[in-house]
Amino acid sequence: MIVVTGATGNVGRPLVRALAEVGERVTAVSRDRAPVDLPDGVGHTPADLARPETLRPALDGAEALLLHDGGAGGHGLDPRALLGVARDAGVRRVVLLSSQGVVSRPDSVSHGSVLRAVEEAVRASGLAWTILRPGGFASNALAWAGSVRAERTVAAPFGDVGIPVVDPGDIAAVAAVALRKDEHAGAVYELNGPAAVTPRQQAEAIGAALGEPVRFVELTRAEAHARMTAFMPEPVVETTLDVLGEPNATELRLSPDIERVTGRAPRSFADWARRTVEAFR
8 A cells, every 4th residue: 555645735636646547555645634536445544744643544554655744845844753653554665755955955944954854864764765856846836826817917026037847747657656666766856847937938838728818927026025925934935036036057957857767758837737727717
């Protein structure tokens, strides 16, 4: 059996589906009630990863675990305790959804240093491990869904600065392989898209998926900062704006790892927009 934490998220949902489609027994774990769209035969167990003992019931009979904290960046976790619970339950393989920030922004508390500590705990766990380090998610564009629905407008800073965002479905595809096959033990995979894409190009791709224009409005850094601090902590906002405005060489590097693991090229932002278009209607 395979246990997927963060099962309601942008990676967890497609991962649960991918595993179920190939006949794996799967338990989906989330903090709250079961997702309404779980595939037939997939069980659900609630757990709060900030309280490691609550994960134990989900692990009965489990061989592999996808460890993902639902986007908290490792904050509030005791990874050694979590991994101890998994090991004591008989889990032998763990796949960690980490972040490219561990290497691209190693001194950033919000993007790198906390997750580096989680990675270190995984390496020291005694379990067979694989680490996934995605860059920016294509699904971050869902933050624009309200303005696209209401006004057919996307507002963002750094309109012509691009980074190779990754389709969460591609992260799930890599995780599905790593959770099932021993040869990925000890591997660290960097996951991103096939090409850099700018916010302006993302707006155009959403418009193409809708079949009507979406207007792009460029924000200043200060304007973007004011908007983002309404729902994100200050350190996260500052580092995020640094990544978006001045991506470094690591954040711009195109990785072959998705194709290496899955046998197919990573999907473009335009592909993601077409599959997710209903969110923007």
